[in-house]
Amino acid sequence: xxxxxxxxxxxxxxxxxxxxxxxxxxxxxxxxxxxxxxxxxxxxxxxxxxxxxxxxxxxxxxxxxxxxxxxxxxxxxxxxxxxxxxxxxxxxxxxxxxxxxxxxxxxxxxxxxxxxxx
Amino acid sequence: xxxxxxxxxxxxxxxxxxxxxxxxxxxxxxxxxxxxxxxxxxxxxxxxxxxxxxxxxxxxxxxxxxxxxxxxxxxxxxxxxxxxxxxxxxxxxxxxxxxxxxxxxxxxxxxxxxxxxx
DNA sequence: TCGGTGCACCACTCCTCGGTAGTACAATGG
DNA sequence: CCATTGTACTACCGAGGAGTGGTGCACCGA
Numbered sequence: 001x002x003x004x005x006x007x008x009x010x011x012x013x014x015x016x017x018x019x020x021x022x023x024x025x026x027x028x029x030x031x032x033x034x035x036x037x038x039x040x041x042x043x044x045x046x047x048x049x050x051x052x053x054x055x056x057x058x059x060x061x062x063x064x065x066x067x068x069x070x071x072x073x074x075x076x077x078x079x080x081x082x083x084x085x086x087x088x089x090x091x092x093x094x095x096x097x098x099x100x101x102x103x104x105x106x107x108x109x110x111x112x113x114x115x116x117x118x
Numbered sequence: 119x120x121x122x123x124x125x126x127x128x129x130x131x132x133x134x135x136x137x138x139x140x141x142x143x144x145x146x147x148x149x150x151x152x153x154x155x156x157x158x159x160x161x162x163x164x165x166x167x168x169x170x171x172x173x174x175x176x177x178x179x180x181x182x183x184x185x186x187x188x189x190x191x192x193x194x195x196x197x198x199x200x201x202x203x204x205x206x207x208x209x210x211x212x213x214x215x216x217x218x219x220x221x222x223x224x225x226x227x228x229x230x231x232x233x234x235x236x
Numbered sequence: 237t238c239g240g241t242g243c244a245c246c247a248c249t250c251c252t253c254g255g256t257a258g259t260a261c262a263a264t265g266g
Numbered sequence: 267c268c269a270t271t272g273t274a275c276t277a278c279c280g281a282g283g284a285g286t287g288g289t290g291c292a293c294c295g296a
Contacts, residue, residue: 009153010149010150014215014218015150015153016146018149018211018215019143019145019146019149020144021144021214021217022140022141022143022144022210023140023141023144025137025140026138026140026141026144028133028134031128031133031136031137032128035126035128035133039126069217069221069224070217086217086220086221088213089217092140092210092213093136095206095210095213096136096140096210097132097136098206099187099188099204099206100132100135100136100139102204103187106187
């Protein structure tokens with residue numbers, strides 16, 4: 001409803017861009033980073049301590065998110081502070097969660113109908 | 119805003135599920151298939167003719183989408199008709215398109231400010 | 237029986253992910 | 267002023283998974 005002007009034959013380059021965007025978000029480590037940044041901006045060290053993993057790996061994932069324009073980077077002396085730049089990712093996550101919940105509900109209904117005993 | 123009951127420390131299994139969901143959608147071929155199915159349900163043959171690619175590949179991608187609960191499968195005589203089962207994917211695409219558009223706008227503004235002549 | 241449609245298995249290729257090593261920059265102490 | 271420390275980024279490498287194409291098979295209708 002926000003931008004309904006997407007023609008049904010989606011132009012090819014746009015397809016690639018959309019796929020890339022989904023791929024960027026479709027990583028557990030990056031989702032954890034975004035979830036941590038949701039509360040407040042944080043430096044790389046803080047994020048390493050929050051989500052676990054090596055500093056290089058976290059830095060790399062942050063670079064991916066920054067290149068995709070999802071997070072912003074700000075130098076603070078010797079540290080770098082990252083913050084959410086595109087809050088729409090949380091709306092995306094909530095939509096996905098809704099889909100997962102619906103799917104779980106359907107699955108549960110099927111189990112109930114089939115009979116819980118196997 | 120739909121399901122705000124996602125705690126900030128997202129439980130680990132949910133992170134994996136969300137990432138998997140995004141990954142399923144984050145493929146150009148599957149996006150094309152979903153875009154084709156947006157108009158009306160179609161059989162594998164029709165989809166092969168619409169999006170291009172081998173029949174096996176299309177069938178496999180449809181299997182992935184079906185397993186993820188995004189499309190539904192209905193036997194119709196000798197053919198199988200696929201249809202959208204979770205319309206929220208289009209909302210996802212529109213959100214992503216909005217983010218891409220915003221990013222392009224920002225980039226254009228930067229170019230305008232810096233001076234077009236590099 | 238024959239033709240068509242869709243699926244399952246297989247091997248190949250490519251991309252992504254994580255780890256390691258090395259480098260640049262700022263702050264601090266002598 | 268120079269050396270040291272801490273922080274963050276980049277480059278390279280190996281392992282693993284996902285995507286792609288090919289072959290063969292099962293199913294359904296004519």
